[in-house]
Amino acid sequence: MRYSIPTTEDGLKFRLLSTPLFCGIDPITQDESIFPYEIDLSIFPKNSVRLFEMTGAVNYPDILNIPYSTLLQEARIRKITIETTRELILEVFYGDIAGRIKEIDKKKAAHLKDHFPEFLFLDGKRVELTPVSTEILKQPVVRYFNRFSPKNKKYIASNGWIKKVYHIYNLITFFPDEYLKDVTAPKDSIQSLIQSFTNVLENKITEGIFIDPAPSNPIDLAALRLQTLIDFQDERTKDFINMRYALGFDMKRIGQKHHISAERVRQKLVAFILECKEELEGIEKKLLTYIVNSLVKTPRILDQEFFTNSFMPVETLVSILNSVYPGIPSYSNRFFLSQNIYRDNNSLFTIYTRLKNMMKTVDGITLTDLLLELKELQLPEKLSVFRIILAVSYFRIVPHQNTFIIRGRLNLPEMAEQTLLRSESPLPLEQVIKLVKDFYGKEYHDLKVSLCHIRLNNRVLQLDKNLFGVAAHISYKGDDIVAINKLVADFLEKEQKVVDASVLYKFTKKEFPLLRSKYELVQILRQGENISDLGFFCFVHNSVNLSERPLVNEYLVETLTANNYVMNGKALLAEINKKRVVSVTGFSSKLKNVSFIDYYGGNYYGLKDHREQNLKTIATDPVFVSNFLFEKGFPDSFYNRLDDLFKDFDIDLIKSTIAKSNFFQILNFGEKRGNVILSKLWKRNKLYYGILYHQNQPITVERMSEICLQLDISAETLRKINFYALGIDFHQNHFWLRGRVNAPGVTKSKPTENKKKAAN
Numbered sequence: 001m002r003y004s005i006p007t008t009e010d011g012l013k014f015r016l017l018s019t020p021l022f023c024g025i026d027p028i029t030q031d032e033s034i035f036p037y038e039i040d041l042s043i044f045p046k047n048s049v050r051l052f053e054m055t056g057a058v059n060y061p062d063i064l065n066i067p068y069s070t071l072l073q074e075a076r077i078r079k080i081t082i083e084t085t086r087e088l089i090l091e092v093f094y095g096d097i098a099g100r101i102k103e104i105d106k107k108k109a110a111h112l113k114d115h116f117p118e119f120l121f122l123d124g125k126r127v128e129l130t131p132v133s134t135e136i137l138k139q140p141v142v143r144y145f146n147r148f149s150p151k152n153k154k155y156i157a158s159n160g161w162i163k164k165v166y167h168i169y170n171l172i173t174f175f176p177d178e179y180l181k182d183v184t185a186p187k188d189s190i191q192s193l194i195q196s197f198t199n200v201l202e203n204k205i206t207e208g209i210f211i212d213p214a215p216s217n218p219i220d221l222a223a224l225r226l227q228t229l230i231d232f233q234d235e236r237t238k239d240f241i242n243m244r245y246a247l248g249f250d251m252k253r254i255g256q257k258h259h260i261s262a263e264r265v266r267q268k269l270v271a272f273i274l275e276c277k278e279e280l281e282g283i284e285k286k287l288l289t290y291i292v293n294s295l296v297k298t299p300r301i302l303d304q305e306f307f308t309n310s311f312m313p314v315e316t317l318v319s320i321l322n323s324v325y326p327g328i329p330s331y332s333n334r335f336f337l338s339q340n341i342y343r344d345n346n347s348l349f350t351i352y353t354r355l356k357n358m359m360k361t362v363d364g365i366t367l368t369d370l371l372l373e374l375k376e377l378q379l380p381e382k383l384s385v386f387r388i389i390l391a392v393s394y395f396r397i398v399p400h401q402n403t404f405i406i407r408g409r410l411n412l413p414e415m416a417e418q419t420l421l422r423s424e425s426p427l428p429l430e431q432v433i434k435l436v437k438d439f440y441g442k443e444y445h446d447l448k449v450s451l452c453h454i455r456l457n458n459r460v461l462q463l464d465k466n467l468f469g470v471a472a473h474i475s476y477k478g479d480d481i482v483a484i485n486k487l488v489a490d491f492l493e494k495e496q497k498v499v500d501a502s503v504l505y506k507f508t509k510k511e512f513p514l515l516r517s518k519y520e521l522v523q524i525l526r527q528g529e530n531i532s533d534l535g536f537f538c539f540v541h542n543s544v545n546l547s548e549r550p551l552v553n554e555y556l557v558e559t560l561t562a563n564n565y566v567m568n569g570k571a572l573l574a575e576i577n578k579k580r581v582v583s584v585t586g587f588s589s590k591l592k593n594v595s596f597i598d599y600y601g602g603n604y605y606g607l608k609d610h611r612e613q614n615l616k617t618i619a620t621d622p623v624f625v626s627n628f629l630f631e632k633g634f635p636d637s638f639y640n641r642l643d644d645l646f647k648d649f650d651i652d653l654i655k656s657t658i659a660k661s662n663f664f665q666i667l668n669f670g671e672k673r674g675n676v677i678l679s680k681l682w683k684r685n686k687l688y689y690g691i692l693y694h695q696n697q698p699i700t701v702e703r704m705s706e707i708c709l710q711l712d713i714s715a716e717t718l719r720k721i722n723f724y725a726l727g728i729d730f731h732q733n734h735f736w737l738r739g740r741v742n743a744p745g746v747t748k749s750k751p752t753e754n755k756k757k758a759a760n
Contacts, residue, residue, distance in 0.1 A: 039063065048085040060089070218283060218290040223309035223317050225279050230312075233272070240268055245319035273323050280324060288379035291328060295386045296367045299397045299404050302330045327383030329390045351381065352388050355395070359408030363418035364398065366405050398440075413457030415440045417470065420460060426469030429454070452589050464517040474523060475514040484512055484521075485528035492531060492541035501525075501537035553594065557607065566606030566614040568623065602627030619646075619653035622661035626679040634686065635693040639666060639675040665710050669694040684713050689726055689737070698734035698744045 037059055041049050057063035230241055236258060243249040243257070244265075251262035251269075258265070280287065294306070307314045307321075307330070318332040326333070358365070358373065365373070374385060389395045394409045410418065419435045420427060427435070429451060437443045454460050454468060463469050476484060488504055504525070505518035515521055518537065526533050530542050559575045560567060567575075569588050591597050591605050598608045602624050606614035618624040629637055632645045646654045658664045658677065666675045676694050678687060691707050692699065705715040719730060727738045734744045 037061075044085065044088055048088065051085055063089075217309075218287040219307055219317075220309045220311065221283055222280060222287050222321065223311040225283070226276060226317065226320055227312040229275060229279050237268060237272065240265060241272060241320075242316070244269055245323070246313060246316040248319070273320075276320060276324050285379065288325065288383065292371070292379065292382050292386075295329070295383075296371065296404075299367060299386065299390065299406075301390055302328065304331065306330075325380055325383060327380050327387050329383070329387045333387075348384055348388060351377075351384055352392065355385065355388060356408065359395070359406070363410070363414075363421070364400070364405040364407040366400075366403055368403070370406055410440070412436070412442060413454055413460060415442060416454045416468070417457050417460050420468060420470045420473070423469075423473075426463050426467050426473040429466050429468060432468055461520075461523045463520040463523065465519065467516065467519075475516060475520060476512060476524065480512070481524055481527060484508060484515075484524050485531065487511060488521075488525055488539070489528055489530040489541060492539060493543055496541065496544050498534060498538050498540045498544075501539065504539060553596075556591075556594065556597065560605075560607050564613075564617050565610040566600070566604060566617050568627075569603040569605055572605060600624075600628075602631055604628075615649055616653065619649045620657050622657055622663045623681065625654060625657050625661075626663055626681040629677065629679065630682055630686070634682075635690045637677045637690065638671075638673050639677055640673065642677075667707065667710070670696070678711060680711050684717065685721060685726055687711055687713060688718055688721075688728065692728060692735060692737040693740065695736065695741065697741050698736035701733050701735065704735050 039052060039057060039060055039062075041052065044052070051057075052063060055063060230238060233241065239258070240254055243254045244251075251265040255262045255265045291302070294302075304314050304318075307318050309317065315332065318330050322328055322330055322333045354374075358370075370385070371382060374382065377385070389397065389406055396407050396409060398405050398407060415436045416432050419432055419439065423435075432454065433443075454462075459470065461469050461471065461474065463473060463475075474481070488508060491504070491507060492499060501518040501522050505515065505521045508521060509515050522533070522537060525531050525539055532540050532542055534540060555576050556572070559572060563571075563575075569591065572591075573587055588603065592599050596608055598606050598611055598614065600606065600614065600618060602618075604618055604624050604627070606618075629645065633641055642654060642658075643651055658666075663680050665678050665680070667678060668675050671694055676690075678690055682690070687708070691704070701715060704718065708715040708718075718728070718735065721728075729736055729738045729743065732744050736743065
């Protein structure tokens with residue numbers, strides 16, 4: 001309520017006091033004459049006395065100078081009826097005149113609202129409102145306004161004079177009755193608002209805070225705005241923020257310190273993060289674009305250096321930014337990506353699925369092109385794209401031609417396919433392996449294994465024995481492929497039996513000379529409608545009834561059953577080839593993947609159902625024992641290792657087989673570990689190596705000949721072979737294994753002798 005005070009003296013302005021009773025222009029000073037001066041508690045009711053006691057008012061200036069905001073902040077004071085106190089004080093000061101104090105008319109009140117105040121009182125200080133301070137003080141109002149309920153916001157927005165008020169503090173302080181008549185302010189947050197104004201007016205916050213041309217770096221700008229927002233908070237909220245975002249404490253621990261529940265802490269921090277979102281809204285596009293562009297330039301988990309700024313600690317800034325924008329892939333984002341991404345209801349699942357499907361159709365896409373493909377995504381979602389790429393191991397980021405490309409996790413056959421797709425012509429196996437290593441960083445260590453791996457991809461075509469390509473690399477295309485398939489189909493229809501690709505190649509090449517090999521022909525024939533590819537380079541016309549034709553697996557069962565259920569791989573292949581052509585390449589690898597076949601080592605295979613019987617059978621086969629001993633024990637083929645090497649077999653049978661067979665020689669080279677077993681079935685060069693491996697000094701040609709004679713080989717051949725490849729050296733009529741023993745005549749010199757030589 002606004003009151004005017006009449007006066008009988010001309011030119012004398014009426015007095016307005018800064019109390020809950022009047023709207024004050026100036027506070028009453030201690031030396032100002034006020035009659036009466038001391039408060040007479042006897043003339044006031046109990047509620048008024050309680051008001052004086054709680055505010056510590058002894059003299060009338062004490063109570064008259066209390067800001068209205070103080071009354072609003074203190075819950076106990078708010079319960080006191082102020083109106084009675086107002087009327088009594090008016091009567092004490094003005095006597096009969098108090099009855100003539102009247103309410104300001106609406107016209108004058110409206111004029112006052114439009115122009116008032118030119119200054120304000122804050123914690124006993126008079127502050128003149130300049131255009132600069134007015135602009136600065138608008139900012140706390142925006143934050144304070146956002147705390148109101150939607151109903152109150154609607155009321156404020158519908159009253160133009162309220163929107164014109166410089167800040168809500170003045171509204172509360174100077175227009176309490178009019179304002180609180182229709183709007184209930186969140187009184188518990190008034191103190192934080194007042195603290196904000198105090199910080200501003202005491203220059204704790206610079207004037208440049210609210211002017212966007214401040215820092216040019218978006219990280220600096222974000223830090224500046226967030227630090228300003230933190231400065232506006234009350235002390236308890238500041239402690240919440242520090243404990244949570246700087247020290248990393250959980251809600252429960254924060255609540256224990258402040259004697260409140262973890263849920264209440266969570267609510268306060270959620271409210272703070274919402275304020276942060278509003279604070280950063282004006283620079284969000286600039287900030288997120290800066291981060292996305294940085295990730296495109298150098299895709300990585302953003303480290304501390306990226307967030308370095310001049311306004312707030314890095315740890316606090318990063319923690320708050322990750323709370324506002326969870327997609328930022330920062331070092332501080334502990335919950336970088338959870339397993340929940342793979343659930344349909346997760347917001348990241350759609351992006352993850354889209355990325356994965358994209359990587360299946362293209363082998364590598366630059367990050368710039370990737371963002372163009374995802375241009376409809378909002379900036380926070382684009383951050384989530386990088387968050388997924390950096391967290392999910394399926395994706396790979398690879399440097400390529402001064403930029404980076406993203407690709408899916410390919411297996412080796414897929415890498416070979418993509419390598420060939422980039423090539424204009426088919427490539428030899430060695431070149432494919434080299435390019436896979438150069439482009440993907442994956443290395444094949446064995447040509448035979450790499451051949452099998454590459455063949456696993458049915459989109460990679462073997463066009464010759466050592467040449468691979470894709471469909472675009474086939475020598476004939478279009479109508480020529482149709483003509484080749486018709487020619488071969490007619491031939492197969494006439495023969496009415498299974499025909500090997502080698503035969504078909506010789507037949508077809510007469511009319512189509514550009515065919516590279518039977519391998520390329522196989523790729524062409526697989527497209528024919530009237531030709532059946534039986535595998536193992538065998539084809540037959542569709543008209544041939546193959547209902548009773550045994551499959552390869554049936555041949556395996558039949559052959560093994562007829563040979564005591566276990567056979568050497570070479571012998572097994574030879575038996576199958578009597579009935580149909582089977583490729584030698586990768587045959588052993590294929591056998592190891594047949595579900596009913598057991599591999600026992602030494603290139604021996606058998607039926608799983610007869611495993612125990614097979615182990616006894618091959619234990620009496622000296623060829624198996626020789627192969628197995630070489631595979632598992634070479635070159636340390638000591639007799640005392642037999643128990644460990646043949647642990648799955650009957651060791652007595654193994655030793656009996658060795659003793660009875662002429663293939664084995666048990667030699668003693670004077671080593672502490674005992675006798676050494678060597679087999680005459682091993683290749684000659686391996687025997688040379690095995691003998692020298694067990695020598696503790698160079699061996700003479702004569703002694704080498706004696707040992708070789710027992711193994712039915714000649715030591716004379718040793719002089720003619722490639723020493724370097726075997727690691728064998730020959731000099732001064734001696735053989736030795738390079739790096740294992742010293743050359744003849746060379747001994748390790750003692751340290752004392754070296755010192756004497758150095759002194760001389």
